[in-house]
Amino acid sequence: MEHISFLVAVVIITALAFDFTNGFHDTANAMATSIATGALRPKVAVTIAAVLNFAGAFLSVKVATTISGGIVNEKTGIHPEIIFAALAGAILWNLLTWLRGLPSSSSHALYGGLIGATVVGVGMNGVNFDTVLSKILIPAIASPLVAGLASWGATKLAYAITRKGNAETATKGFKTGQIFSSSLISLAHGTNDAQKTMGIITLTLVSVGALPHGALPPTWVIVSAGGAIALGTYMGGWRIIRSMGKGLADIKAPQGFASESAAATVILTSSHMGFGLSTTQVCSGGIMGAGLGGPKAELRWSLVRRMVYTWALTLPAAALVSGGAALLVRQGTWGIVLVGAVLVAGSGAMWLISRRQPISADNVNDVTPVEVPATAPANAPTPASTTVAA
Amino acid sequence: MHIKWNALAQTAGASFGITVAVVAVFALGILALSRREAALSAREGEAAPAAGGGRLALAGAYVCFGLCAAAVVYGLVLIAAP
Numbered sequence: 298m299e300h301i302s303f304l305v306a307v308v309i310i311t312a313l314a315f316d317f318t319n320g321f322h323d324t325a326n327a328m329a330t331s332i333a334t335g336a337l338r339p340k341v342a343v344t345i346a347a348v349l350n351f352a353g354a355f356l357s358v359k360v361a362t363t364i365s366g367g368i369v370n371e372k373t374g375i376h377p378e379i380i381f382a383a384l385a386g387a388i389l390w391n392l393l394t395w396l397r398g399l400p401s402s403s404s405h406a407l408y409g410g411l412i413g414a415t416v417v418g419v420g421m422n423g424v425n426f427d428t429v430l431s432k433i434l435i436p437a438i439a440s441p442l443v444a445g446l447a448s449w450g451a452t453k454l455a456y457a458i459t460r461k462g463n464a465e466t467a468t469k470g471f472k473t474g475q476i477f478s479s480s481l482i483s484l485a486h487g488t489n490d491a492q493k494t495m496g497i498i499t500l501t502l503v504s505v506g507a508l509p510h511g512a513l514p515p516t517w518v519i520v521s522a523g524g525a526i527a528l529g530t531y532m533g534g535w536r537i538i539r540s541m542g543k544g545l546a547d548i549k550a551p552q553g554f555a556s557e558s559a560a561a562t563v564i565l566t567s568s569h570m571g572f573g574l575s576t577t578q579v580c581s582g583g584i585m586g587a588g589l590g591g592p593k594a595e596l597r598w599s600l601v602r603r604m605v606y607t608w609a610l611t612l613p614a615a616a617l618v619s620g621g622a623a624l625l626v627r628q629g630t631w632g633i634v635l636v637g638a639v640l641v642a643g644s645g646a647m648w649l650i651s652r653r654q655p656i657s658a659d660n661v662n663d664v665t666p667v668e669v670p671a672t673a674p675a676n677a678p679t680p681a682s683t684t685v686a687a
Numbered sequence: 688m689h690i691k692w693n694a695l696a697q698t699a700g701a702s703f704g705i706t707v708a709v710v711a712v713f714a715l716g717i718l719a720l721s722r723r724e725a726a727l728s729a730r731e732g733e734a735a736p737a738a739g740g741g742r743l744a745l746a747g748a749y750v751c752f753g754l755c756a757a758a759v760v761y762g763l764v765l766i767a768a769p
Contacts, residue, residue: 323764353766356766356767367760372737378753391744430690431690431691435695436692436695439695439699439750442704443698443699443702444702446703447702447703447706447707448706450703450707450712451706451709451711452708452710454707454710454711454714455710455711455713455714457712457717458711458717458718459714459717459721460723461718462717462718462720462722463725466717466720466721466724467714467717467718467721470716470717470720471713471717474713476753479757481759481762481763484763484766485762488766534716550712554710554713555706555710558706558710558713559702559706559710561762562705562706562709562762563702563706563767565762565765566698566700566702566705567698568702568765569765570694570697570698571694572694572695572698685689
């Protein structure tokens with residue numbers, strides 16, 4: 298590891314930045330309903346999630362030996378510049394959806410980025426579209442439906458069984474249960490998603506010969522990947538937490554417990570059976586099922602529609618940005634610097650726009666929908682964000 | 688093109704079954720707890736200590752929560768050793 302080129306250093310930093318946005322984006326998956334029902338106070342919830350995400354990074358003995366699970370042909374497509382372009386697209390899409398308070402899959406953003414960058418950098422033959430269908434698209438459609446159905450059934454049962462009991466005892470009991478179910482989701486998340494970043498960094502180092510083939514992730518990689526995702530988780534993507542916890546339905550403790558249990562079960566069963574899926578979509582599907590299964594059987598369909606559109610857009614949008622980035626990066630060092638500059642400027646712009654409607658631990662449980670208010674007339678938010686997304 | 692529909696259906700079925708079972712057992716545990724509370728407060732009103740119902744309900748609650756804990760431990764095993 299005596300010689301690490303400029304590009305490799307940039308890839309490692311960008312990978313850790315992606316890992317940060319991944320944690321940031323996905324805090325809501327585990328904790329949104331626990332925060333919404335008051336099972337955990339917001340700060341406590343993100344702290345637990347951060348610790349468990351960090352722990353999850355160390356937990357699995359399965360080594361991240363593949364970035365994409367066969368979606369791109371890694372023998373031809375794994376040049377550091379392609380990984381860098383892929384990460385740039387994934388980060389920008391993650392931040393744009395965060396700005397709009399929409400939960401979208403960080404994994405799909407990453408896969409989309411890899412596909413776009415590979416098509417530009419290697420060609421169509423670098424992507425295994427069969428695998429895209431069987432490993433991404435089908436689970437993406439099936440998993441939220443299964444989680445939603447399971448959560449709907451579990452919610453119905455939970456209400457039916459505890460109807461004759463004391464309501465106060467029931468609420469307290471389900472809130473306690475939520476602490477465990479959301480913790481399990483956090484742990485599973487850390488194991489899955491921190492490993493992706495470890496895989497990216499390790500394979501980048503392997504591809505430039507800094508590590509031997511088949512090398513395990515070095516300890517500094519495990520620690521920094523776990524640290525980045527934990528830090529992102531702790532920062533709490535409050536915008537998405539509000540959308541998921543308060544925006545979809547008015548979630549009560551039994552519904553929160555049912556949806557979290559459904560999400561945890563679907564995630565663990567699927568990864569045991571070898572299906573990769575999006576934690577985000579599973580958790581959102583669970584909340585939707587719990588909303589419909591609850592006593593009021595309500596769901597805010599406008600937000601559901603926006604979420605589903607976002608899920609469908611995630612992969613192609615990230616692919617488009619990353620494809621563009623791959624074109625630039627191939628031009629040499631100035632291209633890399635330019636993509637880096639666009640990445641930093643785009644991220645900074647989205648952060649600034651988010652300040653117009655700040656959402657934090659203190660106001661996360663308000664019911665005001667997360668929007669991007671166009672208060673500044675001259676430099677309206679949409680042109681800024683569409684330039685980086687297009 | 689090879690899609691493992693069978694495995695997909697199994698995963699979906701298992702996910703549904705496990706979720707509903709765990710949540711139902713947990714809800715039963717909560718019901719048992721509130722039965723115990725009811726039994727305890729009823730006993731305070733009476734002079735004779737009739738402890739049976741309360742104790743049985745508590746034992747039931749322990750069994751239910753124990754089963755849920757077992758499911759969580761199994762989940763942890765799945766995470767740690769895929």
